[in-house]
Amino acid sequence: MWFSTGVKLMIKFTEVSKSFGPLLAVNAFSCHIKAGEIFGLVGPDGAGKTTIMRLLVNLIDPDSGSIIIDALPPHRFPRGKLGYMPQKFSLYGDLTISENLNFFASLYSLDPSTIQQRSREILRLTGLSGFENRMADNLSGGMKQKLALSSALLTRPQVMILDEPTYGVDPPSRKEFWQILYRLNQEGITIVISTPYMDEAELCHRVALLNGGQMLQCDSPSALKQIFAGQVVEVRADISDPYFFDDCRLVLDSSYYYHRFHLWTKEHPQVFQLLEEYAFNKDITELELKYISPGMEDVFAFLAEPRLGPERFGNQQ
Ligand SMILES: Nc1ncnc2c1ncn2[C@@H]1O[C@H](COP(=O)(O)OP(=O)(O)O)[C@@H](O)[C@H]1O
Ligand SMILES: [Mg+2]
Incomplete structure (x- = not known):
């Protein structure tokens, strides 16, 4: 040694x-x-x-x-x-x-x-x-x-x-x-x-x-991810407006990476369905949706932004 x-x-x-x-x-x-x-x-x-x-x-x-x-x-x-x-x-x-x-x-x-x-x-x-x-x-x-x-x-x-x-x-x-x-x-x-x-x-x-x-x-990073109270949905779609999901009640925050969104949503039994309906109403009919594991970025935003903090979760769906 x-x-x-x-x-x-x-x-x-x-x-x-x-x-x-x-x-x-x-x-x-x-x-x-x-x-x-x-x-x-x-x-x-x-x-x-x-x-x-x-x-x-x-x-x-x-x-x-x-x-x-x-x-x-x-x-x-x-x-x-x-x-x-x-x-x-x-x-x-x-x-x-x-x-x-x-x-x-x-x-x-x-x-x-x-x-x-x-x-x-x-x-x-x-x-x-x-x-x-x-x-x-x-x-x-x-x-x-x-x-x-x-x-x-x-x-x-x-x-x-x-x-x-x-x-x-x-x-x-x-x-x-x-x-x-x-x-x-x-x-x-x-x-x-x-x-x-x-x-x-x-x-x-x-x-x-x-x-x-x-x-x-x-x-530890893994323990920090356990305290993350939200869920992250990845959306792939032909959308070029980074603020596309900003008016969706279900979405607490979003990041946009060219035709791909990272949506931090409230828990809801019909998340995918509601996101699809929201997009359809804005004339986007083809969406690919999947849950992804929260990364440290999500954990950090969750802890750092009071408007997105734990109080935003709970029973307000
Ligand atoms: N010597 C200094 N004089 C005045 N302000 C300072 C000094 N060093 C750091 N700061 C301020 O303290 C805060 C924390 O700075 P710093 O420790 O450098 O943060 P980080 O390394 O995370 O960017 C910042 O707002 C910075 O402007
Ligand atoms: Mg520094």
Whole structure:
């Protein structure tokens, strides 16, 4: 095993709040992260993800509440055991991959032979072996993110804090990046990752869903789907108006993907029949309807939008 394992590390946030002037960026955030987990901070821009990570790596202090990492407050937790990849990580574009790693390793006073050995191991793990002499400026977006990840691994951290590492990266590279994260996790590294992408939320062991500084819910993706109270109907039809179903009483919300709708409906014994009638009245006679399992996107909307929240369900059909 490459990294140290068996650590009973646990991160615990208790009622942590942080404001910037009048803006409450994080509101009484509480959760715990277990050793060995891939834990996601999931939510849109402004949810408070970066602020929570900066609190965790001791770049800023909370206004109130406490954070404990492996029984220590962040300022006492050994810096090298925490790998941090900030949202806007700066590499030196005119340095090669090796030179970038040497530079970051020198910040931690690692000796040259250790740097060389670790760099080799890390580059193999992150799939950058063979590109050691390529300038960072000449790397693709996905490779730049891998290099940033590699730099954060130099101190052999027990926990990796990754702030939106796949933002703006093309889907195949995102997939590859996640494969690397799973590999690191198998080596015993606890991973805390933030993402606005709901498909990435599905890849985490547990997630905290955040919106506007509030935590909506914290659980495994499968458990979160259990609390979803609605049902989702996929409709395929030759309809180009994204708002086509907006006046349908049965439909609480809809997403449109070119000739395909994702309708979040109230429960009703004749959902399909009523949707068909509604469409027929608007001169659409050919519809394909099926129930689909709710995804994290649906769960998030359900929890985040009060107008769509649990009170909209129940007996009002
Ligand atoms: N240093 C700062 N000064 C002022 N406002 C900030 C600062 N950092 C974050 N914010 C604000 O706090 C809120 C949460 O931001 P952030 O933690 O970056 O969210 P996320 O990473 O989920 O997009 C946002 O409204 C953001 O504008
Ligand atoms: Mg952010």
